[in-house]
Amino acid sequence: MNVDHYTCRVTWSPEDGEHLALCAEFPSLSWLAATPEAALKGIRQVVSDIAADMTTAGETIPVALAEKHYSGEFRVRTPPEVHRSLAMQAAEQGVSLNRLASAKLAG
Incomplete structure (x- = not known):
């Protein structure tokens, strides 16, 4: 699993007054940060952590959208x-x- 293959995006959240990062393959996860770069770094880390936990638990991690046929x-x-x-x-x-x-x- 390579977090670089997942589809992440960063947008502004007016409600939170911060940048919001999301990952399409993990729709329940998000990360707020003061800068877009920090938001992207945060979501990539949380996705990496969750994917590692899922692998350890024997769960199937989502296939990256870019790698699907x-x-x-x-x-x-x-x-x-x-x-x-x-x-x-x-x-x-x-x-x-x-x-x-x-x-x-x-x-």
């Missing part, structure tokens, strides 16, 4: 009206519904 497929359920509207947009643009949806998701 993604098929490129997922299902989205929408109301029939939305499906119809998207199908019409795709037809008008001369593309498949899949290509239209993918482009919209990509922003």
